[in-house]
Amino acid sequence: MSCTLGHEFPIRNGVPDLVQSTRAAAAISDTFSVQWSRYEYGQDHTWSHSLDDRIDGFLAHLGIDSEWLRDKAILDAGCGNGELTNEVALRFRPRMFGTDISESVYRAHQQFGANVSFFRSNLSDSVLRPERFDAIYCGGVLHHTPDTRHALGQLAPAVKPAGRIYVWLYWKIPTLVYRAKTALRRFVAPLPPRAQQPIVSVFTAASWIRHGGRTGWRDHRLVQHDFWTPRYRWEHSPDEVIGWLHDLGFSDVSLQSQARDGFGLLAVR
Ligand SMILES: C[S@@+](CC[C@H](N)C(=O)[O-])C[C@H]1O[C@@H](n2cnc3c(N)ncnc32)[C@H](O)[C@@H]1O
Known part of the structure; x- marks a missing residue:
């Protein structure tokens, strides 16, 4: 497979692999590949949530309803096992894409490849076409890269004008x-x-x-x-990340969700 700039990428197990093999990429991919290889589809629960709850969260976090999604291009950035990605595709019929640095994308493709286009990529590298997606959902991912701010800077340009991005990140727990x-x-x-x-x-x-x-x-x-196990696990504050999103050209940024261990921000261009 080749991109518009002429770079060539292998297709592995039916999935385009855009990850350049570096030690940093391998250190991240290795632990998450083990994590997701143990996941039993149909039996286990991701983060102990039901799929219905995760779908409700997805819509609320992005501040949209099911109608909004129809025919839109949506990216689940750092999709993990791809279960949520698939459920969004099945229920609301957007053009759904899922990407992750780990080998989880191969199993996700086997399970859900009929509904979702999966590809393997490193969000720290600039691999996405600018202004490609109406919405990007990025739950609990960027703080696992070597530099959260840098990875957000690579991801954000892929949001279309008037599009939206949701990022969930860890904060410090004061105990x-x-x-x-x-x-x-x-x-x-x-x-x-x-x-x-x-x-x-x-x-x-x-x-x-x-x-x-x-x-x-x-x-x-x-x-x-x-x-x-993750090599990187940074913690941030909402104010810090709101500042980054403003710098990246998002005018409308709001604190959309809070939990014991982190927070989610919604940003609209
Ligand atoms: C905590 S899991 C969250 C997965 C999914 N978003 C969810 O909520 O279930 C973090 C995911 O981010 C992926 N990830 C970490 N660093 C990445 C990078 N640089 N590029 C792409 N994916 C990455 C991991 O492989 C892992 O699947």
Whole structure:
């Protein structure tokens, strides 16, 4: 496959692969590829949410309704297992695209390739055509790149004039336990994926027991894996990111969602 600038890209397992192999890209891709390879479609819950709840969140975060989506070009940037991407495509029929740096896109393509165009890419590189998408949904992704501000700067130009982008990012949780876990994470994150697994298992067990063993073990493991293993996991404040979005030409920026561990911003061009 080649792009308009004449660069050539391989197609792997039916999916265009735009990731340039660098050590930084591999360090990010490796842990998330392990994370998503363990996901059981149809059984597990992403972030312990039902698909109905995730769809409600998707519409609310982007400040749109189902009618708005019809025939629009939508990108799920950092789509992970692609389950939400597919559900949006099935229910609302936009032209739906999903991209991720990890090998999750290959399984996502196998599962959902009839409804969604998946491609593998690194959001830190400028691979997207400017003004290509009516909306970009980017939930919990950019803080896992080496430089959140830089990655946002690569992604934002792909939003069409009058289009919108939603980004969800971590913020600092002001508790002693969180600070201690974050300090410990600094030693765990650089380890090879296999060496990280015992730590993930210990904290999965602790989380599972704390919740009375009522919800699935694998759902707890996904959350713990996502905390302990990524090479990068930056924390930001809404004001900081609102400033970046204004600098990138978005006039209308609002705090759209808040949770214990992070916040979501909606920006309209
Ligand atoms: C916490 S998961 C969120 C996945 C999905 N957005 C969701 O909410 O379920 C973060 C995702 O970002 C992807 N990611 C991290 N760095 C990336 C990069 N530089 N380019 C593309 N995807 C990236 C990871 O592979 C992972 O699937």
